Amino acid sequence: MRSFGVHGSGRVVVVAGATSAAGLAAARALVSAGARVIATGRSGDRLAAVADAGAEVVVADATSLAEMTTLAAQLGQVDGVLSLVGGWRGGGGLAGQSDEDFDALLPVLQAVRATSRAFDQALQASDAGRFAIVSSTAVARPLAGGANYAAVKAASEAWARAVAHGFAKSARDAGGPLRTASVIFRAKTLDAGSLANAVVGLWDADAADLNDRVIEL
Incomplete structure (x- = not known):
């Protein structure tokens, strides 16, 4: 069992949109590491496996x-x-x-916007707040057949980088150390286990080393 690193256990972590294989793996790894995990999804039935992994589940969009x-x-x-x-x-x-395909992909960006705004104050109040999104290598090399997808992912990355700037600016304005980080995980083909380990590892490093960083999976 892997435990949290230098910042200790007992973290409260929200996994938003947790009904995928990646969501289940991340929730299970975080619970095993000693976190209180709150997993959200729009379907209670699809959240059942996450609940069985030890997460608290909330039906929410x-x-x-x-x-x-x-x-x-x-x-x-x-x-x-x-x-x-x-x-x-x-x-x-x-x-x-x-x-129609573009509209179907927009929830990716909408979730990044909604979660970052809703939890901004709480994350900045934490002694080690972490905000993370999952993106794609398609952002670096978009193809014609995936232009919609790459555009939405690129916009999500831009938003996450703006979140990082906000964290850094708040720390500077307060005259204190940076304690909160916004991170982008980028993968060609997402492996749920690799993502889960990387998520737990966010508390192994200082915010100053993580903020505005793209981590290749």
Whole structure:
């Protein structure tokens, strides 16, 4: 069992959009490391496996600022937020990049926006707050058949980097050390186990070494 590193155990971590294999793996790894995990999803049935892994489950829409803000108020202390709303739609070259596919991919960005805004205050109040998203190597080399997908992922990365800037600016303005970090995990093909280990590892390093960092999986 891997435990949290220099910052200790007992962290409160929200896994937003936790009904995927990656969400289950991340929740299980965090619970095993000693965290209190709150996993969200829009389907109670699909959250059952995450609950069996030891996480507290909340039926809530991670793309909704109102629902995420309500959850943040209920939890109070939050040390980490992992935004995992995902999905892929594409193919057919540039002509095949339909508006319907683009709309279906927008929740990826919407969840990053909603979760980061709702939990911003709580994460900055933590002595080791961590915000993380999962992106794709398609951002660095977008293809015509995946233009919708790459564009949404690129926008999500830009938002996460803006979150990092906000964390750094707040620390500078307060005249204190940086304790909160925004991180981008980037993978070509996401391996749930690798992601889970990387998420737990976010508390092994100082925020100054993590903030605004892209971590290749």
